[in-house]
Amino acid sequence: MERINQWMAWLDEQVADPVMIELGFATLMGLAIFALLVALVLLIIGLSDPLRRRLRGLEAHAEVAAAGHGSGTSGGIKASPSVAGGLDHWLGPMGEKLVPSEEEKQHKLAQRLRRAGKRSPGAVNVFYGARLALTVLPALVVMAVLVPLTRLPISTALLVMMAVAIVGYVLPSFWLDQQFNKRTRLLRRGLPDALDLLVVCTEAGLGLAAGIQRVSHELAVSHPELSDELNLFGLQTRAGMDHRSALRDLEERTGVEDIRGLVTTLLQSMRFGTSIAATLRIYASELRDKRTQEAEEKAAKVSTKMLFPLIFCVFPSFFVVALGPPLLGAMEALARAGQ
Structure with missing residues (x-):
């Protein structure tokens, strides 16, 4: 010191x-x-x-x-x-x-x-x-x-x-x-729509790579960021990269928690030989529940966050309007009593 x-x-x-x-x-x-x-x-x-x-x-x-x-x-x-x-x-x-x-x-x-x-x-x-x-x-x-x-x-x-x-x-x-x-928010916003479309594609008989390519085509206008990532996955698989490596690269280059969970779920489905369509449907339902819980959590925090603008913005003006005239009258009465 x-x-x-x-x-x-x-x-x-x-x-x-x-x-x-x-x-x-x-x-x-x-x-x-x-x-x-x-x-x-x-x-x-x-x-x-x-x-x-x-x-x-x-x-x-x-x-x-x-x-x-x-x-x-x-x-x-x-x-x-x-x-x-x-x-x-x-x-x-x-x-x-x-x-x-x-x-x-x-x-x-x-x-x-x-x-x-x-x-x-x-x-x-x-x-x-x-x-x-x-x-x-x-x-x-x-x-x-x-x-x-x-x-x-x-x-x-x-x-x-x-x-x-x-x-x-x-x-x-x-x-x-x-x-x-910003990119994370856009990817998370488009993921539920992509999962719903991917479930429909896989249940219709398309494979994982073909279904993802079709979903990237459908989301090109509404969610271009997610469409670009899925299209890159399709390009990698067509270039000879196996699905597991392409999924890992998708997880690595996005860094989104929901996509990481989706990749983990798909890799486990490939490893154990379960139905990809059923796996995607279950994960889509879980993701929808997770989004609902996040919305409910944010809604529950609104009442607490509203305290600060009420205390610092609304209450002072309310006190001035409600207590101003009585205080002025009391001050005038005290002034007269002092005289």
């Missing part, structure tokens, strides 16, 4: 010294300019490398071909815009040098991107490139525009610049979490 106090006292002395403030500001400006120059150099190197340009062109052609093949087999499903589009040519080369060398960190980030619906091969590079750009560029804009126009003190300008840089660094991860939560 004593060291912390000494360090804080030393920091206060340095902040009070105008020469140290100017020196710190010049140092931070130099670091920011150096980071911007490094980012520009990485961008130029990435754009001017003919091998990388050739690889990006091949990836783009492969994605277009896969999207066209998927739309032709799933009844007009349109491919979602790829992360490796225009942003990849600018942010990818900058972020390529920032990707951590540990495979575990790369795998975790790639898994988060897949679960958010970003399956491009260069999505990891684009993520780190966006993080670098949002960390450096807004801070430079604040330094170059806000400080001269507002004439803020040097210490305040440094704090604002650091806050902007921290927000820019955290913003890509926050956006990725929001995309994952």
Whole structure:
């Protein structure tokens, strides 16, 4: 604790010294300019490398071909815009040098991107490139525009610049979490309809892969996210992947608890040789009961959540209207009695 106090006292002395403030500001400006120059150099190197340009062109052609093949087999499903589009040519080369060398960190980030619906091969590079750009560029804009126009003190300008840089660094991860939560909600919303259609297809005599392909075709308009995942499952099985591996990959790339339960149920049905149609019907009934219980739970919480707006918004105005005139009359009576 004593060291912390000494360090804080030393920091206060340095902040009070105008020469140290100017020196710190010049140092931070130099670091920011150096980071911007490094980012520009990485961008130029990435754009001017003919091998990388050739690889990006091949990836783009492969994605277009896969999207066209998927739309032709799933009844007009349109491919979602790829992360490796225009942003990849600018942010990818900058972020390529920032990707951590540990495979575990790369795998975790790639898994988060897949679960958010970003399956491009260069999505990891684009993520780190966006993080670098949002960390450096807004801070430079604040330094170059806000400080001269507002004439803020040097210490305040440094704090604002650091806050902007921290927000820019955290913003890509926050956006990725929001995309994952949004996609999870959309997948959970479309799963009951998909299960009902899949039960009908399997009871009509279709196999699991054919039934899932048919369901992906039917859900292309109402639930495009789930339709895209099911269509990818059909493409994997037609490419030679066995059903168990394709189901495991579906569970891994979505990260939705309900889909994980569905995959586990189907794998157990395949293992023990039970009827897939009966298994799907039972799971659909259980999922419907689970959704009903969740709705009842949320409805039961409404009365408790309504207490806060009632206490802080409704009751004060009610007390003013109900008790205001009597209080004014009592105050007037006390004033007269005092006179």
